[in-house]
Amino acid sequence: MRTGSEYLQSIREMNLPLYIDGGKVDNALDHPAVRAAAEAVAFTFDLVSDERYRDMMTRTSHLTGEPVPIFQHVPQSVDDLVAKVKVTRFCNRRLGICSFRCIQNAYAPLLYITAKVDAERGTSYHRHAVNWIRYMQENDFLACPAITDPKGHRKIRACDQPDPDMYLRVVKKDSEGIVLRGAKLHQTGAAISHEKLVLPCTTHRRGSEDYAVACAIPTTTPGLIHISVRHSQDDRRVEGAEIDLGNFRYGVHECVVIFDDVFVPWERVFLCGEVDYLDEFVGLFGSSHRPTTGGCKAGWADVLIAATQLVARYHGLEDASHVRDKLSDMMAISETMYSCGVAAAMHGYELPNGGYVADPVLANNTKYYASRAVFDLIRLAEDITGGILACCPSEKELRNPEIGHYLERFFKGAHDVPAEHRIRMVRLIENISWGLGSILHSATHGGGSGQACKMELFEFSRHAPHRAEAMEYAQRLCGVMQ
Amino acid sequence: MRTGSEYLQSIREMNLPLYIDGGKVDNALDHPAVRAAAEAVAFTFDLVSDERYRDMMTRTSHLTGEPVPIFQHVPQSVDDLVAKVKVTRFCNRRLGICSFRCIQNAYAPLLYITAKVDAERGTSYHRHAVNWIRYMQENDFLACPAITDPKGHRKIRACDQPDPDMYLRVVKKDSEGIVLRGAKLHQTGAAISHEKLVLPCTTHRRGSEDYAVACAIPTTTPGLIHISVRHSQDDRRVEGAEIDLGNFRYGVHECVVIFDDVFVPWERVFLCGEVDYLDEFVGLFGSSHRPTTGGCKAGWADVLIAATQLVARYHGLEDASHVRDKLSDMMAISETMYSCGVAAAMHGYELPNGGYVADPVLANNTKYYASRAVFDLIRLAEDITGGILACCPSEKELRNPEIGHYLERFFKGAHDVPAEHRIRMVRLIENISWGLGSILHSATHGGGSGQACKMELFEFSRHAPHRAEAMEYAQRLCGVMQ
């Protein structure tokens, strides 16, 4: 298992070129925005290496029999599922942002579906998947899930789009492997991961076989082009700000990744054309991933709540009844997000040949709840923080000797708290709310939109035994059924 | 372990007088409103006796070593806590109302606090408590928690109230026992329980020692007077309605119980004057009880959702996009209530000399969430059900041969569903929403108001390690702390 600095070194050695700021940097890690994201990942590696957290942070791999970071583990029990939710909250509470370690959520569904396809279609995908996961575990690599397709006109299916590349597709197959063309968007951590796990972002129907592809690709594979996106306040990181960043050490970095005819050898292919299995696979991946949201957003929210409470303290208002009331609501929301994730994990079940996945109804419920709740959190935080959140001077002005002394006086709240402390805390709230470490965006659309989760919650509920039972008892209780 | 009919027989034998409808019935069970509540309890006894549910419904008592209904068990593990939430949802989904089996939630806090008081004060309350719980287990008795005091002016403490009996108090103590005077309100199931477990409804401070009393009393003890309350639609039960009841078999029954100088022997006294322990005890009881709400309201909501979906089906609207959308929201709310309860249980911990209790923050969060969520459930149900919910003819009109045939025609939705089915289902929704089996009231104030839970959530959060951690990391992330 790598330390944080070993991880950083390995990313440096990838020497990945990145298009950003209108140009191209030769080694993505040289860019401060990328570096801040890599530092967050490095922190999670250090947690795993830390003796104090060893029990929480490691598991014994069922594939290798060796200890692996929990982030590399295929869940082998309900406890493993629950642990993932808890660990994510634990990490995000220390980072104030995404911890980038969710690839594991795809492992069990991948093992299960590949075994099922193999059994029915005579393929050998399961072996490929096992080997790749073992490779991930043995090398302690970070993989980035490459899922979201451009999608074009949302009502037109992949094979009928005027531009056939609006969903990533296989343009060539031969005895060696396959060639991919298209793009994957919203790639969190793409430039600081060793591998990509390519998965379909939606199900497809017959006729769209070329789009039913899952595989793993090293990040440095020829044909992959990484283009940075522009976040709300990433200019500040480029500028070398500290106070104005709020969270000055850690950040999030996201890419568009172009697949310009990328070759993937067969031994790294997990699905190729088997559209009939996508409904199940996509549903399982959602169920497997979405409980993590409960821990992820709760961890973030923990920081937001604490920062808000500290600002209230700086204002002398920590004990004002309406402030306490609103802080209570923030806590209630964050504990509810967490509870949903934990309960989804706790109701998980074993997949044949795979591992454990969470209950699909409760998993989708978690993400659906979180997708709306974060807006309430941000509203309450902004309410308590006050107008300074929108009207705060820059550290550049603070450090201007002509005027800095005025700001130091007039941006104090309680007399014994330096204005700079208050401003730093306000900038952290800004960062977490809609800046570089935003809860908003990740909660709304990351890992599937709230709307998608709501619809899946309904679909999975059709098959939930307690819904059928309730249908029966509703009829019995009122006498429609005897 | 008793069957349902044995339970009913035992209640009949109590021959409890009850003031109701302006008069007095000699045996409460003779009154149809009481009977409907007793039938609900009987159903839970039958579930315990049912071989199919034996594993779910029984546990081995750590006191007697014998199998006992889970409702009589002192939780000995986190799994026991979780099971209580699940079982409550399971029962309520079959009853459409309260299942009356929550007394167990007081056991662990009672065992713990009595042991603590004994150790520090040299009393023998713990033995009394152990004996009483064993007695409850051995006889498989139902006990009613007698908690809510009249409270008078809410800002005046018990000992300063102009009327000293606004909180139940000890008016006499001697070598035999104590004498209680006052009243306990909102006593769900008081007339169909074998025992009362008297507990303080709030903490008290020094000076109010007479009000710090916990004990157990047989329901038929002299000096106890049971007075029925009047619910929204209980006239219909008296009238002998069937369709108009919605839930025609099961009901809820509640009493005011007057304590007109009731003697309690010492061996049934668990606290008497030890005000210093009330803060902890009251807090523990809340934490122990409130996760059950998650299962309780989810079970009720299951019936409400099913009934609403059936009405939508009768209207030909089950697949209308806005109906599906609203049903999804109802399901999401119910699963969130349940998830909160389960998570609170899952984060439970062991109390010395007691058993297990749930996490206090997550427990209070559960009740706080549910106290508001039920109004959204009812709003959505009413929205989908339509105007018929408020404007439905009585079964008396349906059965009037002069006009019944008109109603049979014009109260049909889909042609192949009899109007009576539609009306029965609508009446069930009415019943569950604000009638006899109302979610509303129980969720708002039963087991502590939402406001109380919100305040306790905040107080317990002060001591939650993850809140302290977040305070530290908020400061580290923005540079206020190194």
Added chain:
Amino acid sequence: MRTGSEYLQSIREMNLPLYIDGGKVDNALDHPAVRAAAEAVAFTFDLVSDERYRDMMTRTSHLTGEPVPIFQHVPQSVDDLVAKVKVTRFCNRRLGICSFRCIQNAYAPLLYITAKVDAERGTSYHRHAVNWIRYMQENDFLACPAITDPKGHRKIRACDQPDPDMYLRVVKKDSEGIVLRGAKLHQTGAAISHEKLVLPCTTHRRGSEDYAVACAIPTTTPGLIHISVRHSQDDRRVEGAEIDLGNFRYGVHECVVIFDDVFVPWERVFLCGEVDYLDEFVGLFGSSHRPTTGGCKAGWADVLIAATQLVARYHGLEDASHVRDKLSDMMAISETMYSCGVAAAMHGYELPNGGYVADPVLANNTKYYASRAVFDLIRLAEDITGGILACCPSEKELRNPEIGHYLERFFKGAHDVPAEHRIRMVRLIENISWGLGSILHSATHGGGSGQACKMELFEFSRHAPHRAEAMEYAQRLCGVMQ
């Protein structure tokens, strides 16, 4: 203009038979539930006759040139539209329930559409409508809008329903008039009105001409059969309760009205078969009626808020910060409902040959807002009121000399407020919340469901100039359009 007692006398003289409680009463007014509704109407007549309110309560008819109650007036200005919202709030704040005086909202759309049909189809409906409205004004009659059809399977159009009478229809036409068959449901005040104004409840398409009918019918017309519905707590009125009613003078009464081949002479027919005009007419009626909701629910809410505040006062909690906070929210909600109604009226416009109607977007917005807001009001009221709302003893027990003295002691809050006062106020809250005068039902579905209003809001917004302008400027601001 009639006084209240003249109105009551005129209803008595109608001698309308009513099916209720499984039988038939010869004169509906003899039934206490009907009587309570009639008393509410009588109160509005008295307000009109009261010199103090003359300016507010009367207008000069543009048809007769004589003063008429505002409830009989065809709005001739935006001020008239606004006045209707204000007057409704004024009345309902005094009644705690519906004031039954909304028929006027149909007048302007009726005059407009009949003139339009006449001009294009050579009919003489407009004259019929003018004459009938003048007749209403001259006699100061109450009319009940007869709108809601049974509707059967909601996805099947009227002419394709297996039972052709699921929407009221014309089964015969001759030189004298037309014959109607079917039913109208949810008829608020049907048994205490002199007239019915029959209108289609939805639009129809070609093929359903028989269902496109509007006309006026005296309530005592042969073939009309009035059947009472059963409300939540109307048994209490029959029983002769006072305290337990909450609002002991005034009530709401609703009927199912069967049309068993009812003859209507041509001079009272306003539409018969002109399906092409229904889209516009139904939309206009909605726009005309729905601003009233803003005043109607705000007036009710005023009583609910006051009652809740009084209970808080009785509990000694009026100044508790969380109580003040919740009362503030209740006030905010009620003022927002009212503001929406007022603004919709204020943006009204003149219809040719008709009068004024409100802005359709703002009108539908009013009802959509109110349809959800009332649940928040009731939630907050229940939250503040406490458990007593669900567990209150009956006046029958209060008056039982054996136990009444206990209840008088233990149901006190503040020592100087009699328990009976507290109980009466709690019963009023019960009544207003989900009892006989419920805000819930009327706000959810009365005058069109929230869902219908939301959909119409969207449809009318398609044609709103400010939406088109915003589309243009959104494109200009970001440079998509020059």
Added chain:
Amino acid sequence: MRTGSEYLQSIREMNLPLYIDGGKVDNALDHPAVRAAAEAVAFTFDLVSDERYRDMMTRTSHLTGEPVPIFQHVPQSVDDLVAKVKVTRFCNRRLGICSFRCIQNAYAPLLYITAKVDAERGTSYHRHAVNWIRYMQENDFLACPAITDPKGHRKIRACDQPDPDMYLRVVKKDSEGIVLRGAKLHQTGAAISHEKLVLPCTTHRRGSEDYAVACAIPTTTPGLIHISVRHSQDDRRVEGAEIDLGNFRYGVHECVVIFDDVFVPWERVFLCGEVDYLDEFVGLFGSSHRPTTGGCKAGWADVLIAATQLVARYHGLEDASHVRDKLSDMMAISETMYSCGVAAAMHGYELPNGGYVADPVLANNTKYYASRAVFDLIRLAEDITGGILACCPSEKELRNPEIGHYLERFFKGAHDVPAEHRIRMVRLIENISWGLGSILHSATHGGGSGQACKMELFEFSRHAPHRAEAMEYAQRLCGVMQ
């Protein structure tokens, strides 16, 4: 009346120095962030000059008898109050941001209170105020309200703060005038206004007389120091971006303004030490200003809704049921904000010696509603817009010939809409949501926080006759009062 270009020229001539980006620019208008704000103001001047809008945009001054822009007018009727709400919505719908023209809202309260103080204290403030307003009208100047004090520890009153300058105060008074020391924060448009109207941000009590000061000051007065604040994305404006700005022409600019011993001659002083009048004055100003919020946020929201609908169209999802549903909710929210503002204005009343001000309860309700509603708007916009809102590439990448062609392909939605259009629209939504033209911040705290408005709503409701009436009728209806 000035044109936009005349306005810009006059600001250029002020040659105001501004501290920004760590340095100092000699003429604030040279900075692109300031310039973008000035362009927005210029647009409002052009609207006034535009013949098409003359009626809407001008009024006859009651002071000069000459036509003045509505923004300079002292409201002389309820219609004037309503017009202000409408005009603000009209402007903001074209700007997508603040229109900076709210100073007028202070005029009527200022005229009223100065006359009252003069009458009771023998001062001559009213003449000063009249003269200054006439001066504003004759020169068609823009004034910036200088209200928000630093406030220090919020629970300590001004005169007891450890640093006496935490509220702006008078440090010297002589026969010529007064000298001010302190700061005013969150000064929207301070660097592009000709004048400042200094007002207290809160009431003060006896002992804090030095803090009770109102006056007008030219922006270029010696001792005033303007320091820019740093917004979410203003770096992009400095960089010269276009697409990435979303709203590339118009912006908001805000300052901290230091008062380093600023001299104000008596003829420009409107209050100086009269603490006893602050309660009334501060309340009146709130009531006068807050209805504008209804138009202001609705105008902004109009752009947000249109942009969201256009993105949905680009995605092929405009007719998806859940999208239509959410757009309907956005429209409902925006119309409700507007309705609240309009109703508050419509219930306005005349102040002696002043002009008209809005109803205080409805005015505070408007702002309280809007302060929460904007978060729902942003949530719904983000929900519909999708993940691209957080993961959008920069125009710098779009314009990089090596990779721009990829982005042009893969950021298309519907095939016939260029990717750049989609990206521009997404950037507009970003801008309006939490970027430079954010609804969030202005709605939450601009013009008084939601919490302050809620508390004032409650306080003013104590004196509202309809609340007293409801108290009476609640008691009558249930029989507590005869």
